[in-house]
Amino acid sequence: MNKSFKGILGGLAAVLFAGTVQAQTTVSIENKEDAPVISKHIYGHFAEHLGRSIYDGLYVGEDSPIPNTNGVRNDLIAALKDLQIPNLRWPGGCFADTYHWKDGIGPKEDRPTIVNAWWGGVTEDNSFGTHDFLNLCEELGAEPYLAANLGSGTVEEFTDWIQYVNHSEGSPMAKLRKENGKEEPWNVKYWGVGNEMWGCGGNMTPEFYANLYRQYATFMTSWENENDLYRIASGANQDDYHWTEVLMRDVPKHLIEGVALHSYSFVEWDEKGSASDFNEEQYFSTMKTALWMQELIDKHTDIMDKYDPEKEIDLIVDEWGGWYEVEEGTNPGFLYQQNTMRDAMIAGTTLNIFNNESERVKMANLAQTVNVLQAVALTEGENMLLTPTYHVMKMYTVHHDAKLLPVDFDSPEYTYNGESLPAVSVSASKKEGNVAISLVNIDSQKENEVEIDLEALDVKNMTATILTSDKLQDHNTFENTEKVTPEEFKDFKLRRGKLQVTLPPFSVVVLESK
Numbered sequence: 001m002n003k004s005f006k007g008i009l010g011g012l013a014a015v016l017f018a019g020t021v022q023a024q025t026t027v028s029i030e031n032k033e034d035a036p037v038i039s040k041h042i043y044g045h046f047a048e049h050l051g052r053s054i055y056d057g058l059y060v061g062e063d064s065p066i067p068n069t070n071g072v073r074n075d076l077i078a079a080l081k082d083l084q085i086p087n088l089r090w091p092g093g094c095f096a097d098t099y100h101w102k103d104g105i106g107p108k109e110d111r112p113t114i115v116n117a118w119w120g121g122v123t124e125d126n127s128f129g130t131h132d133f134l135n136l137c138e139e140l141g142a143e144p145y146l147a148a149n150l151g152s153g154t155v156e157e158f159t160d161w162i163q164y165v166n167h168s169e170g171s172p173m174a175k176l177r178k179e180n181g182k183e184e185p186w187n188v189k190y191w192g193v194g195n196e197m198w199g200c201g202g203n204m205t206p207e208f209y210a211n212l213y214r215q216y217a218t219f220m221t222s223w224e225n226e227n228d229l230y231r232i233a234s235g236a237n238q239d240d241y242h243w244t245e246v247l248m249r250d251v252p253k254h255l256i257e258g259v260a261l262h263s264y265s266f267v268e269w270d271e272k273g274s275a276s277d278f279n280e281e282q283y284f285s286t287m288k289t290a291l292w293m294q295e296l297i298d299k300h301t302d303i304m305d306k307y308d309p310e311k312e313i314d315l316i317v318d319e320w321g322g323w324y325e326v327e328e329g330t331n332p333g334f335l336y337q338q339n340t341m342r343d344a345m346i347a348g349t350t351l352n353i354f355n356n357e358s359e360r361v362k363m364a365n366l367a368q369t370v371n372v373l374q375a376v377a378l379t380e381g382e383n384m385l386l387t388p389t390y391h392v393m394k395m396y397t398v399h400h401d402a403k404l405l406p407v408d409f410d411s412p413e414y415t416y417n418g419e420s421l422p423a424v425s426v427s428a429s430k431k432e433g434n435v436a437i438s439l440v441n442i443d444s445q446k447e448n449e450v451e452i453d454l455e456a457l458d459v460k461n462m463t464a465t466i467l468t469s470d471k472l473q474d475h476n477t478f479e480n481t482e483k484v485t486p487e488e489f490k491d492f493k494l495r496r497g498k499l500q501v502t503l504p505p506f507s508v509v510v511l512e513s514k
């Protein structure tokens with residue numbers, strides 16, 4: 001073909017195809033019979049006695065002018081119910097290994113005060129205790145996840161707590177509970193056996209902790225664990241693979257149901273930078289640590305697979321989220337930070353990772369629920385706002401307990417300063433015949449086009465929601481609570497089973513079949 005004719009054809013093609021969406025990333029979705037179910041517990045939360053999380057955040061007290069139910073703010077209860085939160089971890093964090101639960105039961109005026117040594121050294125009056133927390137979980141329809149004290153507690157104190165909340169009758173602790181006004185037990189299933197035992201939980205070696213864990217886990221249950229308690233061992237900090245190796249090697253399988261992992265996202269641990277005033281370099285670094293979650297899960301899973309090929313022990317990421325400097329003028333020990341589109345990017349990509357790894361990851365807890373770290377809600381007096389992270393969590397509720405549809409694709413790159421990260425993240429699921437797909441584009445500048453073949457899934461129509469904004473730094477304030485909110489999304493086409501989506505820069509899109 002002569003050159004000029006080729007040129008004319010090329011020009012014609014350009015005219016003919018102008019305005020059509022050229023898919024650049026092709027995602028294949030598999031409708032696999034034996035794919036795992038995405039446990040709704042991956043969408044769990046965490047509320048620690050830390051800063052304004054419990055006191056002032058969740059709990060304002062029965063006499064507060066702020067509308068409340070048994071002292072817990074009604075606006076927050078409604079928001080968490082809307083989020084369908086599946087579980088709530090309490091009372092810590094580092095606080096858990098300083099907490100003596102008996103200080104938080106009985107008449108409130110008789111409860112001893114305590115000093116919160118880890119978080120700001122403030123004095124607490126213990127007015128929010130076991131009954132308050134477990135009744136709140138009942139109200140929310142969420143499973144409680146109690147983190148017990150190994151660092152400064154005893155086996156007796158721990159087993160008394162289990163007896164107090166789980167025995168129906170015939171034991172000293174069941175009698176005490178009834179005297180405190182609760183006839184029926186709450187039947188708490190999820191128990192954390194200490195927290196960060198390599199650090200604030202006691203600076204232990206994994207070998208020492210594994211032995212201690214065996215001791216506690218033995219007395220927590222009957223020999224056969226017929227009450228079906230779910231025991232979660234305090235797990236590794238990020239890439240401490242040795243920690244997981246020792247736990248998996250040294251703890252007999254009948255004593256353990258889950259192994260934890262903690263990983264936060266940050267710019268640099270020693271120079272975290274502002275939560276809302278950051279540049280692209282800081283954004284890129286934060287996303288690098290957020291996306292590291294994939295490698296962490298892969299490598300911890302490899303170790304678990306070695307000792308537990310049957311996958312009887314779950315990986316529980318019971319602390320994750322973005323960690324920045326506190327807001328100016330606030331107590332540095334209170335970890336109060338704003339929440340921007342950067343956090344929406346962390347949430348969207350991390351939850352996609354958890355969904356895709358749902359064969360081993362059965363629970364995760366965002367740190368934390370309110371007024372601390374990557375919160376879903378912030379409060380100021382009687383006002384409350386929902387953060388971009390809240391909106392992502394809400395958009396992703398479609399994946400709760402849905403069957404995973406494994407995806408396969410090569411992501412385009414988000415490049416900054418000579419370094420690259422995968423720009424696009426995807427997960428998909430199916431529940432009661434409906435298909436849901438969540439897509440994230442973390443690129444700060446470029447839109448990305450994605451094509452997904454849905455023919456085998458027989459999807460005819462879809463609706464979509466998007467969370468994005470003008471700037472990555474955008475966030476909701478008490479003056480403007482609606483700056484970042486989800487909107488209906490129309491920039492997609494579904495023709496003959498092929499879905500084509502154009503993802504704007506830094507956006508989260510969730511599509512659902514109708």
Ligand code: AHR
Binds near residue numbers: 095319
């Ligand atoms: O979530 C804040 C703190 O981070 C927790 O108390 C601790 O477990 C972790 O180091």
